[in-house]
Amino acid sequence: MTTPTVELKLPILPNMELIATQTADIIANHMHLSEEQAGEITMALIEACINAFEHSKTDGNVFIHFIIEEDSLVVKVIDLGIGFDKTKVEIPKIENKIGKDERKRGWGLQLIQELMDSVEFESNADGTTVTMKKNIKQ
């Protein structure tokens, strides 16, 4: 049997990430995930979508794949933009932002990594795929 997968194609328009989160809620409910896990997936998904919308520098679409595995949910956020170098992304700290000139934004990757059980980034000049996994707690 093939792994059940839900695929979305989102245009880069304001708040389109909420379509992805509504789908994630339905899938989390189907998988009997806890409210805590569902919330973590929602938040990580919002951040991954916003990163794709803002940083891919493309007018195209962002693709979301929800792969429903027996013991986990895998969410892939795929854009066909210019890619990014993760090693150049600094880990944000509020102490470095408050009272200083530094921009207050830049929390997306940190949140994704804190909220999901595993995260992989594949990025090159043809686009970026963020693969996030949430294990089902028994």
Place this chain on the structure above:
Amino acid sequence: MSSFIKNTKEVNQIVIIETDGYLNKEGGEAIAAICYEKIKAGQVKFLINMATTKVVNSIGVSILIEIIEKLQEVDGKIGYYNLAPIVSKTFNIMGLTKYSTVFSTEEEALVDL
């Protein structure tokens, strides 16, 4: 007023802002606009009631960091209550709880802010 702002009131010289819906960039800016206006008028204590804000993004929350920074200049304070668990967790990860306070209820917030 933005539809994100459901209500604004003042209790014991504390400005209470009740939000509704997604705290994104526009939502954060709507909160900031009220706070900055009230700071100009001499108010320095703010509470955000987020009972019906179940979803946030880091851009909206980053604007709360800007408000915290502005409040430091006037020896002010900001707190939040009625947070969804994931919103509370997000505030923790981003470090907001080092510079502002999450309360369980309005009553607790009004006493302890």
